[in-house]
Amino acid sequence: MKTKRGLKLLALLAVLTLVIAACGGGEGGEDETTTTAGTEEPTTTAGEEEPTTTAGEEEPMEPGELGVVEVGAGENVKIGSLQAISGDVASLGTDQVRATEIAIADFGDIQGHAVELAFNEDDTCGAEGGQAGATRIIADPQVVAVIGTSCSGAGVPASNVITSAGRVLISGSNTSPVLTSDLVGNEGPEHHPGYFRTAHNDAIQGAAAAQFVFDELGLTSVATVNDGDPYTQGLTSAFEASFEELGGTIAISTAVTADQTDMRPVLTEIAAAGAELIFFPIFQPAGDFLAEQALEVAGLEETILMGADGLLSDTYVVLPQTENMYFSGPQTPQGPAYDEFVGKYEAEYGEAPIQSFHAHAYDATLMVLTAISNVAQADGDNLVIDLQAVRDELHSMTYDGLTGSLSCDEFGDCASPNIDIVQNTEAEADIAAVRANVQATYSASDLGF
Amino acid sequence: MTQAATVDARPVRRVSRITPVSIFLWGLRIAALAVILYGSFLSISSGRLSASQWRDLIVFGVSTGSVYALIALGYTMVYGVLRFINFAHGEVFMVGAMMAFYVANGLSTTSLWANNPIVSLLIVLLAAMITSTTVAVVVERIAYRPLRGAPRLIPLITSIGASFTIQYLVRGLVGPSTKAFPRMEPLRGTFELGGFVILRSQVVVIVAALTMMLLLYLFVEKTRTGKSMRAVSEDAETAALMGIDVDRTIVKVFAVGGAMAGVAGALWGLVFPSLNFFSGFLPGIKAFTSAVLGGIGNIVGAMLGGVSLGIFESVGPSLVLAGYEIPAFSQLKDVVAYSALVLVLIFRPTGILGERLAQERG
Numbered sequence: 001m002k003t004k005r006g007l008k009l010l011a012l013l014a015v016l017t018l019v020i021a022a023c024g025g026g027e028g029g030e031d032e033t034t035t036t037a038g039t040e041e042p043t044t045t046a047g048e049e050e051p052t053t054t055a056g057e058e059e060p061m062e063p064g065e066l067g068v069v070e071v072g073a074g075e076n077v078k079i080g081s082l083q084a085i086s087g088d089v090a091s092l093g094t095d096q097v098r099a100t101e102i103a104i105a106d107f108g109d110i111q112g113h114a115v116e117l118a119f120n121e122d123d124t125c126g127a128e129g130g131q132a133g134a135t136r137i138i139a140d141p142q143v144v145a146v147i148g149t150s151c152s153g154a155g156v157p158a159s160n161v162i163t164s165a166g167r168v169l170i171s172g173s174n175t176s177p178v179l180t181s182d183l184v185g186n187e188g189p190e191h192h193p194g195y196f197r198t199a200h201n202d203a204i205q206g207a208a209a210a211q212f213v214f215d216e217l218g219l220t221s222v223a224t225v226n227d228g229d230p231y232t233q234g235l236t237s238a239f240e241a242s243f244e245e246l247g248g249t250i251a252i253s254t255a256v257t258a259d260q261t262d263m264r265p266v267l268t269e270i271a272a273a274g275a276e277l278i279f280f281p282i283f284q285p286a287g288d289f290l291a292e293q294a295l296e297v298a299g300l301e302e303t304i305l306m307g308a309d310g311l312l313s314d315t316y317v318v319l320p321q322t323e324n325m326y327f328s329g330p331q332t333p334q335g336p337a338y339d340e341f342v343g344k345y346e347a348e349y350g351e352a353p354i355q356s357f358h359a360h361a362y363d364a365t366l367m368v369l370t371a372i373s374n375v376a377q378a379d380g381d382n383l384v385i386d387l388q389a390v391r392d393e394l395h396s397m398t399y400d401g402l403t404g405s406l407s408c409d410e411f412g413d414c415a416s417p418n419i420d421i422v423q424n425t426e427a428e429a430d431i432a433a434v435r436a437n438v439q440a441t442y443s444a445s446d447l448g449f
Numbered sequence: 450m451t452q453a454a455t456v457d458a459r460p461v462r463r464v465s466r467i468t469p470v471s472i473f474l475w476g477l478r479i480a481a482l483a484v485i486l487y488g489s490f491l492s493i494s495s496g497r498l499s500a501s502q503w504r505d506l507i508v509f510g511v512s513t514g515s516v517y518a519l520i521a522l523g524y525t526m527v528y529g530v531l532r533f534i535n536f537a538h539g540e541v542f543m544v545g546a547m548m549a550f551y552v553a554n555g556l557s558t559t560s561l562w563a564n565n566p567i568v569s570l571l572i573v574l575l576a577a578m579i580t581s582t583t584v585a586v587v588v589e590r591i592a593y594r595p596l597r598g599a600p601r602l603i604p605l606i607t608s609i610g611a612s613f614t615i616q617y618l619v620r621g622l623v624g625p626s627t628k629a630f631p632r633m634e635p636l637r638g639t640f641e642l643g644g645f646v647i648l649r650s651q652v653v654v655i656v657a658a659l660t661m662m663l664l665l666y667l668f669v670e671k672t673r674t675g676k677s678m679r680a681v682s683e684d685a686e687t688a689a690l691m692g693i694d695v696d697r698t699i700v701k702v703f704a705v706g707g708a709m710a711g712v713a714g715a716l717w718g719l720v721f722p723s724l725n726f727f728s729g730f731l732p733g734i735k736a737f738t739s740a741v742l743g744g745i746g747n748i749v750g751a752m753l754g755g756v757s758l759g760i761f762e763s764v765g766p767s768l769v770l771a772g773y774e775i776p777a778f779s780q781l782k783d784v785v786a787y788s789a790l791v792l793v794l795i796f797r798p799t800g801i802l803g804e805r806l807a808q809e810r811g
Contacts, residue, residue, distance in 0.1 A: 087626075254779050254780075260780075260782070265509060265763045268505055271502065272498045272499070288629065297505070298646065315626070315627075319629055
């Protein structure tokens with residue numbers, strides 16, 4: 001009788017595993033098939049078009065090896081958006097989608113062809129969303145460029161899928177060094193030619209945060225917490241390297257999971273390690289729990305909390321437990337051009353920008369549209385866009401945007417960023433006020449990059 | 450089976466016990482124990498954590514574990530009467546927590562919240578209980594009762610469907626964003642009991658959970674309704690012959706399980722004050738694990754299983770994994786929790802208190 005019951009339980013578990021495996025497998029399988037279809041499609045289109053339309057006409061230009069996109073008379077130049085627009089990090093993506101929409105309206109036509117945001121996909125701030133969204137976008141061979149992703153974790157598969165289809169992916173908020181390089185000449189493991197970004201590289205943000213903690217706060221022993229995502233891992237390791245170089249010690253380098261709620265055990269470990277500051281560049285809601293429970297664990301009463309741009313959002317800084325926290329993040333742009341942009345944003349969406357990367361996404365969109373416009377050649381009523389030329393143009397051009405002068409290095413890092421360290425105190429009521437409460441600013445050259 | 454037959458069977462059984470499989474199992478048990486003990490020895494002897502920090506870890510574990518235990522009661526009671534796992538139970542818990550959030554949010558602006566925390570806490574608990582009970586009963590009526598008598602796998606699959614349905618209904622109703630529970634000032638800070646410092650919120654959670662479990666135990670063991678539940682779980686057909694309305698009893702089981710999940714939801718909000726429509730999934734799976742750990746179908750087992758799982762999860766990474774200097778061991782707390790389940794099942798295949806049940810049913 002006992003064995004029979006055991007068997008039944010085993011059967012139950014087996015069925016559950018099968019169900020879970022089936023769900024996961026189905027999704028993966030679907031993705032895979034569409035990926036192949038998607039990656040093949042543009043190449044075949046390009047192959048067809050090369051001899052018949054472009055090469056045969058009076059255009060002297062040789063089509064690049066990535067092929068061309070031909071926009072017919074009366075058709076629009078299509079670009080895609082792949083941002084985190086749902087869930088806890090929705091503010092990060094929504095902010096950028098809005099900036100992209102404003103940029104498209106500001107840019108106007110490319111030689112008589114309107115620019116259309118043909119896709120608004122959700123990267124879900126994770127690898128699965130990045131893979132699926134990128135695959136859906138490149139299934140349309142008319143898409144020239146994709147603006148995204150919001151999260152580096154989604155950027156890893158999206159960069160692979162989109163650039164291997166010959167398209168350009170340009171992000172306003174991916175910051176992980178793995179997607180480009182470590183800024184001292186070593187290519188990141190997930191770098192693909194055709195990937196660009198206007199956001200800072202976290203090698204710089206990590207160094208800025210470390211410098212602030214060591215010099216301004218005068219602390220020498222810190223703890224870092226990541227959640228296994230490429231963004232959080234990249235940033236914590238950049239921070240650790242810079243902090244140790246300055247002469248500080250990393251008391252404990254630990255990790256949580258993105259869906260973890262009980263942070264008290266890990267906080268107890270941090271208290272035991274004697275850290276004076278906890279640097280946790282993670283996301284909500286794990287960041288909510290970590291900040292809340294840090295107030296309750298014995299031994300952490302005096303410990304300072306510090307987050308990064310992923311937590312610098314309208315929904316996080318209003319939480320009572322985030323009072324007195326420091327954040328690192330990209331500098332808020334200044335000047336009349338930025339004010340004009342914010343004016344348009346408010347007029348269009350009824351609220352001020354809600355995250356740190358709207359200006360970067362605006363610049364990214366305008367930059368890629370300028371590059372397309374520069375290389376696009378009229379062919380009768382049609383417009384021929386050579387995909388390799390778009391990449392080359394992005395590498396060679398210098399673009400003056402809201403976030404400063406942008407010129408892309410060989411690994412796709414275009415920004416020469418300034419990093420702000422801001423603090424959320426009792427006086428700051430919303431995200432704009434927190435971002436304006438700047439404690440220190442570091443430029444890339446200050447940090448030796 | 451007669452007494453004589455049992456006696457005759459014994460020598461045969463003893464011989465069959467020394468098989469390669471049992472040798473392997475014993476080897477596995479000894480190896481697992483050795484790994485755990487050596488890791489713990491390394492970890493404790495390194496002096497990384499102080500005695501009070503170890504104690505804190507245990508208290509954190511007990512408080513999370515007692516919430517797991519409350520949810521696990523619903524899994525185990527339903528399994529007791531219907532012999533299937535109601536996977537929608539995690540969602541019943543989430544719905545309770547969601548209602549607790551809305552009530553607490555509404556109350557937090559009133560003076561009652563600040564001046565009379567106990568009354569407001571009771572209101573929140575009651576609202577969560579009523580909501581969860583209603584959802585549990587409705588799910589039983591719509592999703593499970595039409596399948597009474599169908600093979601056991603059918604309601605199991607249905608319960609997974611019901612779980613998704615509730616999740617996305619809630620998502621549709623309240624949106625995908627994470628809700629932050631309002632703070633209850635009197636519950637912040639710590640109590641000191643003879644040098645023993647405990648967080649107030651955890652005291653409330655532990656006391657409330659233990660009270661509910663005691664009430665449930667008395668209800669099942671001492672009342673007429675409880676007796677009919679036990680009768681149905683023993684043998685539904687015979688119970689029906691004895692004049693027990695089986696369907697009504699099953700509804701009551703779902704209602705009681707739902708009420709426990711509702712209390713768990715409200716308490717969860719006190720300890721982990723952020724939730725969204727997906728918050729029921731992980732606690733649900735953990736509670737299911739607790740129920741199996743304690744011996745599925747056994748009420749006291751579910752309580753023990755929940756509290757033990759909470760402690761394993763909280764202490765395990767620091768005690769065993771840290772001893773072997775595994776980097777970022779805190780991330781592996783779920784691994785520890787499920788490994789603990791496997792380990793307990795290696796030693797006691799029917800769970801901590803499963804034996805009694807198996808014999809009774811045998």
